[in-house]
Amino acid sequence: MEPVVYLDYNATAPLRPEALDAMLPVLRSAGNAASPHVPGRAAATSVAAARRQIGSLIGCSAGELVFTSGATEANNMALGVMTAPGGRLITSAAEHPAVLETARALAHERDIELMVLPVDRDGLLELEALRQALETRRPTVVSIMAANNETGVLSDLDAIAVITHSAGAILHSDATQLVGKLPVDLSALDVDLLSLSAHKFGGPQGVGALFMRRGLGLPQRPLLHGGEQEGGWRAGTLNVAGIAGAGAAASAAQAKLAAEAPRVKVLRDLLEDSLLSRLACTSVNGAMGQRLPHVCSITFTGAPADAVMAAMPGVAVSDGSACSAGTLVPSHVLLAMGRSRDEADSTIRFSLGYATEESDIELAIEAVTAAVTQVRGMLGTAGIQDGGVSGIGGTAAATQRPGRAGAIAHV
Numbered sequence: 001m002e003p004v005v006y007l008d009y010n011a012t013a014p015l016r017p018e019a020l021d022a023m024l025p026v027l028r029s030a031g032n033a034a035s036p037h038v039p040g041r042a043a044a045t046s047v048a049a050a051r052r053q054i055g056s057l058i059g060c061s062a063g064e065l066v067f068t069s070g071a072t073e074a075n076n077m078a079l080g081v082m083t084a085p086g087g088r089l090i091t092s093a094a095e096h097p098a099v100l101e102t103a104r105a106l107a108h109e110r111d112i113e114l115m116v117l118p119v120d121r122d123g124l125l126e127l128e129a130l131r132q133a134l135e136t137r138r139p140t141v142v143s144i145m146a147a148n149n150e151t152g153v154l155s156d157l158d159a160i161a162v163i164t165h166s167a168g169a170i171l172h173s174d175a176t177q178l179v180g181k182l183p184v185d186l187s188a189l190d191v192d193l194l195s196l197s198a199h200k201f202g203g204p205q206g207v208g209a210l211f212m213r214r215g216l217g218l219p220q221r222p223l224l225h226g227g228e229q230e231g232g233w234r235a236g237t238l239n240v241a242g243i244a245g246a247g248a249a250a251s252a253a254q255a256k257l258a259a260e261a262p263r264v265k266v267l268r269d270l271l272e273d274s275l276l277s278r279l280a281c282t283s284v285n286g287a288m289g290q291r292l293p294h295v296c297s298i299t300f301t302g303a304p305a306d307a308v309m310a311a312m313p314g315v316a317v318s319d320g321s322a323c324s325a326g327t328l329v330p331s332h333v334l335l336a337m338g339r340s341r342d343e344a345d346s347t348i349r350f351s352l353g354y355a356t357e358e359s360d361i362e363l364a365i366e367a368v369t370a371a372v373t374q375v376r377g378m379l380g381t382a383g384i385q386d387g388g389v390s391g392i393g394g395t396a397a398a399t400q401r402p403g404r405a406g407a408i409a410h411v
Contacts, residue, residue: 050247
């Protein structure tokens, strides 16, 4: 295989060496964490250590974490536990399918009122719409993601928490893309439940966790019935090796976070600025001052994303959520932000991470520039000018970086 420049960390981050080192001894040994004998107690010790490591990364106690198979299960568990029959669930149009599809299923199965609130052109939740939705006081759950998986846009969770709790509602946040990328301190961030997935910050695939704030008094409605693992919240034998790897990845991410975030942001900005300067009718999606430091969503007008990616097999990127890859449906996130279907279909997500180097970015810049130019030439859109696009209907925006004031969410 040819070497690949890997810029798809939002889909999954490469396994950190610290995670692999923690997993190998567990994989070589026997022991069920629920067994009372010596090997079982050793497995339980590994799980307890990982629980503390993840708790340290996000600023919560170990006892407030329930291990799951990933953020999708954690989201299903959170919404399923919180949302009572006949209640109300409020979320946003830019959520990950793991929240939106769960919400729709619950609305159908439990006769729940589902409200999907809009986002603006920068991908930010309309806070006034949330206030208005909560004016009618009734049992309500609000689920808003911490950081968007496609654009990297950060929600203002502090403001959302104040609005939500002022109305007596419960707040859940899917923080899958935030944890391990920017500081998270649940002792200060007033969310009630929070979902995460280990493979987004360099842990193994198939391990996640749900934070459930102590004292909520939620009814126990487990998705999986069986044994009493995880305090009865999640039955089934624990994935001890995976959990150990998740804990080690959490510790590594926490130790390197202060240096990694600004370093990766410099590389992300280099990628964006270079592509914007080289390619006409290219624009960045999302609130410029309120994004994750490692993510950029770029629309290359007149160059469908699937064709561009096929023309640069040595660069691993995405045309949206990895969970939606291979579908013919355009990004619901970009459509919710007011982009046209053509714009959504011509958008690529680049996501960097802990192992990304400047040489990777330099190679990617050359490959993307060549691929977009090639595709536009093949489709007859190579004559793109600031005023429009030759060869396809409609007009195209000039090369741009949308501006928006606002501080990064306090998370």
